[in-house]
Structures are given as C-alpha cells and as structure tokens.
Amino acid sequence: MSKAPPYWTKARKHLSKKDSIMRSLIKKYKDNNLTTRKDVFYSLCKSIIGQQISVAAADSVFKKFELACKKKINPKTVSKLKTLQLKKCGLSRQKIRGILEMSQKFKDKTFNPRLIPKMNDEEAIIYLSTLRQIGRWSAEMILLFTYNRSNIWPIQDIGLLRAISNNYKKKYFPPETFIKKLQKRFSPYCSVATWYLWRSIDDDTIQY
Numbered sequence: 001m002s003k004a005p006p007y008w009t010k011a012r013k014h015l016s017k018k019d020s021i022m023r024s025l026i027k028k029y030k031d032n033n034l035t036t037r038k039d040v041f042y043s044l045c046k047s048i049i050g051q052q053i054s055v056a057a058a059d060s061v062f063k064k065f066e067l068a069c070k071k072k073i074n075p076k077t078v079s080k081l082k083t084l085q086l087k088k089c090g091l092s093r094q095k096i097r098g099i100l101e102m103s104q105k106f107k108d109k110t111f112n113p114r115l116i117p118k119m120n121d122e123e124a125i126i127y128l129s130t131l132r133q134i135g136r137w138s139a140e141m142i143l144l145f146t147y148n149r150s151n152i153w154p155i156q157d158i159g160l161l162r163a164i165s166n167n168y169k170k171k172y173f174p175p176e177t178f179i180k181k182l183q184k185r186f187s188p189y190c191s192v193a194t195w196y197l198w199r200s201i202d203d204d205t206i207q208y
Contacts, residue, residue: 004033005148011189015196018185021167025196034195036148040113041106042073043146044131047138048098049091057090064089075106098133105131121149144191153183153190163197 016023037043049065050058068085069077078099086096105111111131116124121143128139140154154160164179165172186193 003035005036005150007150007189008033008192011150011192014189015186015193019182019193022186022193022196025167025200029196029199032199034145034148034191036146038146039073040116040142040146041075041102043142044102044128044134044138045073045078045099047141048095048102048133051095051133051138061090065091075103079103079107095133098131101132102134116147121151124149144194149191151188151190153186153194155179155183157194159198159201160194163201167197167200 012026016026045065046058046062049062053061065086066073068081068089081100083096083100086099087093091099102111106113116127119127124143124147125136125139128134128142129136134142137154137156140152140156143149144152144154161173161179164170164174164182168174168178168182170178182193183190
C-alpha cells in the first residue's frame with residue numbers, strides 16, 4: 001500500500017465523528033488510501049486522454065500513447081510527437097491539440113506547475129484551467145490525486161453524485177442543498193470523504 005497523505009489518519013477520525021455513513025465506509029475500506037505519483041504532466045495527459053470516453057477505452061488509448069512516447073511521458077518527448085502518431089493512438093483532434101499545446105507550455109514555462117503549491121485550491125483550479133482541454137473537473141482531479149489537496153469536493157463528478165445518492169438514500173441527482181450540507185460537514189477533509197464515497201461504488205481505486 002502506498003504511503004497515505006500526512007492528514008489521512010486525522011481525517012478518518014474527523015469524518016468518523018462527524019458522519020455515521022462515513023464511519024461505516026471507513027471501517028469497511030481499510031485496505032488502501034489516496035496516493036500520488038507526483039508527476040503533474042503525466043496526470044494531465046492521462047486526464048485529457050480519459051475525457052468523455054469509458055475507463056476501458058481510456059486505458060487502451062493511454063497504453064498506445066505511452067508506447068508512442070517510448071514510456072517517457074514528459075513535455076520534451078510528447079512535443080516531438082506528430083499529429084498522425086497521436087491520431088493512431090486513438091486521440092481526437094481536440095485532445096491532440098490540447099496535449100501538444102500543453103507540452104509546449106511546460107517546455108517554455110508559460111505554464112509553471114511549481115507555482116501551484118503556493119496557491120489556494122480555487123487559485124490552482126483557475127490556473128490549471130488555463131490549459132486547453134482542462135476544465136474545473138479535470139483541475140480538481142489533479143489537485144486531489146497529484147497534489148493530494150485535503151479539501152476537494154468535485155460536485156461535477158458523476159461517480160461522487162451517484163455515491164452520495166446510494167449511501168444517503170437520496171434521489172439521483174442529490175439535492176444541491178444536501179451536497180452543500182455534506183461539504184460543510186466533511187470540511188476540511190472533503191477529499192478523503194470523496195475517496196471513500198468513490199470506493200463504495202467501485203472496488204478499483206482511481207489514480208490519475
């Protein structure tokens with residue numbers, strides 16, 4: 001099991017005290033925790049590739065992309081790839097443009113990921129969203145999985161909304177007032193609550 005974020009144990013105790021559903025999920029899923037690969041460029045590529053396609057399709061495309069990069073997914077390698085090579089991986093025109101533009105921005109430092117740790121969550125979401133193909137949901141996934149921010153509550157995520165509906169016996173979609181109520185209850189550890197809610201509907205732990 002990968003090393004948990006430093007706040008993980010404290011967050012589990014906090015959530016267990018605040019919410020009985022969360023307490024039962026924390027007891028049930030003891031086998032794993034939120035992890036990070038600490039590679040924001042890799043994670044951003046994976047996020048762009050996985051947009052609007054199934055998990056299985058995304059895995060297939062990403063494996064081809066990885067081979068095209070000779071397993072070196074970094075700005076220098078990716079920026080050298082031709083449009084046709086990326087198209088053969090199964091990438092759409094928009095995703096190709098997004099990945100190539102991002103590679104160039106990382107190379108010439110017009111986008112600097114080293115600034116992100118100095119930003120609060122909202123500032124970081126806005127900054128990440130300046131990249132083509134990266135919207136709010138993708139930015140939140142990066143903050144949660146790559147930077148392990150503790151209080152991300154991605155309410156655009158279908159899986160999270162479905163998990164809330166299932167666990168709290170709410171209609172789908174759950175009412176916005178109830179989602180905000182949970183956010184207040186789970187803060188400052190919404191990321192941990194999100195992770196456990198995801199686990200409740202999918203045994204495979206997600207990693208970007």
